Amino acid sequence: MTIPISSLLIPNLNVPGNAWPIIPNQNSARMLSILFQLEQSQWLSADDFEQVQRRQIGALVHHAYMTSPFYRKRLDEAGLSPDRIRTPEDWRKIPLLTRDVWQMAGPELYSTNPPPQHRKTSQLFTSGSTGKPVMVITNALTQLFWNAFTVRDHLWHRRNFSGKLAAIRFVSGNACDPPHGKMGQNWGPATADVVKTGPSATLHIKAGIDQQVPWLLEQNAEYLITYPSNVYALARFAEDRGIRFPTLKEIRTFGEILEPHVREIVHRVLGLKIVDMYSSQEVGYIALQCPEHEHYHVQSENVLLEVINEKGEPCQPGEIGRVVVTALHNFATPIIRYQIGDYAEVGSPCPCGRGLQVLNRIVGRQRNMLVLPNGELRWPSIEVDSALQGEQEIPPIQQFQVIQRSLEEIEAVLVTPRELTEAEKKLLIDWFEASFGWRFDVKFTYVDHIPSSPTGKFEDFRSDIAAQYMASRFSSR
Ligand SMILES: [Zn+2]
Numbered sequence: 001m002t003i004p005i006s007s008l009l010i011p012n013l014n015v016p017g018n019a020w021p022i023i024p025n026q027n028s029a030r031m032l033s034i035l036f037q038l039e040q041s042q043w044l045s046a047d048d049f050e051q052v053q054r055r056q057i058g059a060l061v062h063h064a065y066m067t068s069p070f071y072r073k074r075l076d077e078a079g080l081s082p083d084r085i086r087t088p089e090d091w092r093k094i095p096l097l098t099r100d101v102w103q104m105a106g107p108e109l110y111s112t113n114p115p116p117q118h119r120k121t122s123q124l125f126t127s128g129s130t131g132k133p134v135m136v137i138t139n140a141l142t143q144l145f146w147n148a149f150t151v152r153d154h155l156w157h158r159r160n161f162s163g164k165l166a167a168i169r170f171v172s173g174n175a176c177d178p179p180h181g182k183m184g185q186n187w188g189p190a191t192a193d194v195v196k197t198g199p200s201a202t203l204h205i206k207a208g209i210d211q212q213v214p215w216l217l218e219q220n221a222e223y224l225i226t227y228p229s230n231v232y233a234l235a236r237f238a239e240d241r242g243i244r245f246p247t248l249k250e251i252r253t254f255g256e257i258l259e260p261h262v263r264e265i266v267h268r269v270l271g272l273k274i275v276d277m278y279s280s281q282e283v284g285y286i287a288l289q290c291p292e293h294e295h296y297h298v299q300s301e302n303v304l305l306e307v308i309n310e311k312g313e314p315c316q317p318g319e320i321g322r323v324v325v326t327a328l329h330n331f332a333t334p335i336i337r338y339q340i341g342d343y344a345e346v347g348s349p350c351p352c353g354r355g356l357q358v359l360n361r362i363v364g365r366q367r368n369m370l371v372l373p374n375g376e377l378r379w380p381s382i383e384v385d386s387a388l389q390g391e392q393e394i395p396p397i398q399q400f401q402v403i404q405r406s407l408e409e410i411e412a413v414l415v416t417p418r419e420l421t422e423a424e425k426k427l428l429i430d431w432f433e434a435s436f437g438w439r440f441d442v443k444f445t446y447v448d449h450i451p452s453s454p455t456g457k458f459e460d461f462r463s464d465i466a467a468q469y470m471a472s473r474f475s476s477r
Pocket of ligand 1: 290291292293297350351352353354
C-alpha cells in the first residue's frame with residue numbers, strides 16, 4: 001500500500017508518549033486492517049477470489065433466508081434452501097430482484113433480526129433514475145466499507161492527501177449554495193480515521209457554470225469531483241474563454257455515464273485526466289477505475305456483480321448485458337441479485353495484474369437506451385457540436401436533449417436563439433441517422449431551458465419506451 005509518508009499521520013492519537021510508529025485508535029485500526037486486506041485481495045486470482053467471496057455470500061444468503069420473510073419465500077419457491085446453493089447454476093436460479101418487486105415486498109424484505117454488532121442503523125430512500133423509490137436500511141458496517149473503498153480509490157490513484165479537494169455536486173440543504181459554497185477542514189469522514197488530509201470545498205450543483213468557474217479558480221484545489229455532464233460543460237466554457245485551472249491535477253467523476261468524448265475534451269482543453277467511479281446508493285461502490293487503464297475493476301469485496309444476457313446467462317468479454325448486484329455486507333437490507341437498471345460491457349482480465357473482474361464500460365441505464373424498430377439496441381453518445389464541425393451552417397444550439405418517443409419518432413428538444421432553418425434541421429436529421437443507424441421521424445421542440453433532474457444529473461438522451469420494450473423482451477429472470 002503506497003501512502004505518502006507525509007500523510008502517514010493517523011489522527012485521533014490517544015496514546016501518551018507515542019509519536020512514531022503510531023499506535024492507532026480503534027476506528028483507525030479497523031480501517032487500516034480492512035485496507036490491508038483489500039491490498040492483498042486485489043491480487044488474488046479469480047478462482048481464489050471466488051472462494052473467499054463465496055464465504056461471505058453464504059453468510060448473507062443464510063441470514064436472508066432466516067430473517068427476511070421475502071427471501072425465505074423466494075428461495076423456498078425456487079427450491080433453494082441456502083445449503084443447496086452450491087454452483088453458479090444454482091445461484092442463477094435465484095430470481096432477480098427488480099425495483100418493482102422490492103417495492104411490492106414492502107417490509108417483508110428487510111431483516112427482522114440484523115446482527116446488533118453491525119450497529120446503528122440509518123435509512124435512505126433512493127429513486128435512482130427510475131422514479132420508483134425504495135428504502136435501504138444501512139448500518140455502521142456498510143458505512144465502514146464505503147469508507148474503505150473511498151480510501152482504496154485514493155490509494156489506487158496515488159492522490160496527494162495534503163492537497164485540496166473541491167466538489168461540485170448535489171447536496172441536500174442550502175449550506176453549499178452558490179456563490180461561496182462550504183469549506184471543510186478535511187476530505188470528510190471516509191478518510192478521517194486513517195489519513196490527515198488537506199481541506200475541502202463543496203459547491204451545490206445548482207450553481208451555473210459562470211458561477212462554478214470563478215469559485216473553482218479561487219479554491220486552488222488539486223482535485224475536483226463532480227458529474228460527467230458538469231465536467232463537460234466546464235471544459236466547454238473553459239475552451240471558449242481560454243481558461244485553465246493551473247492547480248488541478250485530476251478530475252473525478254461519478255453519478256452519470258462517463259462518455260469517451262468527455263475524457264477527450266478534458267484532456268485536450270484542460271490537460272487533465274478523468275478518474276471515474278461507479279457506485280449506487282443502494283449498494284455503495286460497484287466499480288472503480290483501474291489505476292493504469294480507463295476500464296473499471298469491480299469492487300468484489302463489496303458486491304458480487306453479474307452481467308447477464310437476455311437468457312439470464314453470464315456475458316462474455318466484449319458483450320453488453322444487464323448489471324445484477326448482490327451487496328455482500330448489508331444484513332439489514334439483504335440485496336441479492338438486484339437488477340440495478342444499468343447495462344455494462346464485460347472486459348478481459350486486466351494487464352495490471354489485479355484479479356478483480358473488469359468492466360470495459362458502463363453503457364447506461366435502461367432509460368438511456370435507444371430501441372431501433374428492428375430490435376437493435378444502442379446507447380447513443382451525443383455530441384452535436386463536434387459532429388457538425390466542418391459544416392457550412394452550424395445550427396446555433398445552446399443546449400439539447402434527445403428523447404425517443406416511440407419506435408419511429410425521436411424528439412430533439414433544443415435551446416436556440418431562433419428556430420432552425422430547414423437546412424439546419426436536415427443536417428441534424430442526417431447526423432441522427434448516421435449516429436443512430438436509423439432514420440427516425442424527428443420532431444423539433446424549442447424551449448428556454450432544459451432542466452437537470454432534481455439531483456443535478458443531466459441526460460442528453462433518454463427513451464420513453466425502453467423500459468416497456470425491455471420488459472416485454474426479457475423474461476422475468
Ligand atoms: Zn487493472
